[in-house]
Amino acid sequence: MTAAGVRGRIRLPPWISAKVLIGFAVAVLALWTAPLVLPLGDYTHNIIGLTFMFMAAALAWNWLGGFVGQISFGHSAMFGVGGFVAARLMLAFGLPTVLGWLAGGLVAGGYALLWGHPTLRLRGPYFSIATIGVGEATRLIATYWSDFTGGSSGLSLPLSGGPTKYQLYWYGLYLLVAAVVISYWLRRSRIGLALLAIKEDVEAAADVGVNPTRYQDFVLFLSGTMVGVCGGFYASYQAFIDPQDMFSFDRSISFILMAVIGGIGTVLGATGGAVVFVIIQEFLLANYSQLYLGLYGILLILIILFEPLGLAGLLLRLRKLTGYRPRADVGAGGPASTTADTETESVAATADRSPP
Amino acid sequence: MTALLVGEAVSRHFGGLRAVDNVDFHVDEAEILGLIGPNGAGKTTLFSVAAGSIPPTSGRVLLAGSPVSGKSAHRSVHLGVCRTHQIVRPFARLTVLDNVLVGFHYGRPANGRHRDPRGVALEILEFIGLAGDAHRLPGELTLAGRKRLEVARALATGPRVLLLDEVVAGLNPAEATRFVELIRQIRERGTSIIMIEHVMHAVMALSDRVIVLDHGRKIAEGTPAEVVNDPLVIEAYLGRDENAAGEEPGHA
Secondary structure (H helix, E strand, O other): OOOEEEEEEOOOOOOHHHHHHHHHHHHHHHHHHHHHHHOHHHHHHHHHHHHHHHHHHHHHHHHHHHHHHOOOOOOOHHHHHHHHHHHHHHHOOOHHHHHHHHHHHHHHHHHHHHHHHHHHHOOOOHHHHHHHHHHHHHHHHHHHHHHOOHHHOOOEEEEEEEEOOOOHHHHHHEEEHHHHHHHHHHHHHHHHHHHHHHOOOOHHHHOOOOOHHHHHHHHHHHHHHHHHHHHHHHHHHHHHEEEHHHHOOHHHHHHHHHHHHHHHOOOOOOHHHHHHHHHHHHHOOOOOOHHHHHHHHHHHHHHHOOOOOOHHHHHHHHHHOOOOOOOOHHHOOOOOOHHHHHHHHHHHHHHHHHHO | OOOOEEEEEEEEEEOEEEEEEEEEEEEEEOEEEEEEOOOOOOOHHHHHOOOOOOOOOHHHHHHHOOOOOOOHHHHHHOOOEEEEOOOOOOOOOHHHHHHHHHHHOOOOOOHHOOOOOHHHHHHEEEEEEEEHOOOOOOOHOOOHHHHHHHHHHHHHHHEEEEEEEEOOOOOOHHHHHOOOOHHHHHHHHHEEEEEOOOOHHHHHHOOOOOEEEOOOHHHEOOOOHHHHHHHHHHHOOOOOOOOHHHHOOOOO
């Protein structure tokens, strides 16, 4: 928790430090202007825009999976609901693109609450198993509800009237900015404490006044809405969506992969995972289609064995080599442990990361 | 002295097992109530009901006249009843300070209004004796330290009634003496306390009144001195000497 301070005449909320704000503003500016100054080809430019969207979706998955510790294998359900609702609204009512995405997102968020509110009572693997069911059931419903989704033929979106694929780069960037801000807020504000407490020990959290249902529901709604908006983006990007692709189990897995490779539970690690994911999908899939699953498998094994915090963890190690000493609770982003493991894990964590 | 937390005919059954059987209890403002009894007597279960974690099978618990039982653990905390755990449950990967801050931010609303979170948390850590460990992880503390953290976190919720579950057990004599003094100071600050304890000198030194549970039932209530000399209580802990009354020996 950073202390509240008065910086000049602008008082920042306690969860933002001036350094972070400036760094963030610089990064956004750089990304915003990059296509105007760098000689990127259209293809690369568009892929980067798509990557921004995947980053936002992965960050959103991480709110539930990493911050709260409830691993969802069914997030494609919200991705698909968002995409199809957005597409339908644009086709039926000519709704402007961004409004369509927002509407799709909110419906997806509501859908997440519908299945999630009762399901979040389950902990750990039991919740995850339930989400597999949710994802698959949604896919089947969507495939058979061909009036709404176009069934196996899918829906084509009009190519005119909305932003071009080229312009979607900046729309993706805005999505990413929103996701980053929310990620930071969810972790660093007092609500971040509640989420970490729930992740560590939900019963003990309730015993000191944290309402687990309220905060889990809130995060689930937020996560579902953002992923739904990303689904809308994807629909506009491809100008075509079909249920098999949007609601697939592979897609649910992809969110998990991005977050885990990037650093599950860290604030921004998932963005790195999204980059890895897009690189593998776009540049390896075409040439080495047999290998990409194996590659994911190897990556996951390496992460589980050597660096549970993924790319973010590697970055942390590099920084420590240059003398950076993290706070004692840097491990709080990592995978949740059971209460029985608590003593050993925290002692092990401190052996690695204790302050001087 | 007005009764602050009152349990009326509280029962909690688990199937056929009567873990708590028709227990009446009360603790007054700024009073320390000792809760003792042999292992398995139902003391922790009574705490769980009083703290709202589990609902009573029958009966109810009232705080200043309003029902607090049968809702939820976090609701009870907001109303002013907070419990610690027999086996400490700190948030392992949060710092000591953040552990306390969770209690402060999510505790009783009236307690947290218009106050500086960090300041209050550090003041509590100062009071409890953990100020120097504010940025450590719970795993780096000794058992005594973790027990202090458990109490500090509960205190941060601003409870009107604090339920302490065997906080002195497992401490060496020096630590235990310090803890007894700490509990006394908590009461002096105005918080009522119910304490489950097996460490008899702590119970005797601290309690204004004591109630004794055995097999889920209350078998005695009174001052520490009264209770300790009560034959029913002695029998509950030590059993009865069948030979003393001239009856046939046969079973313990």
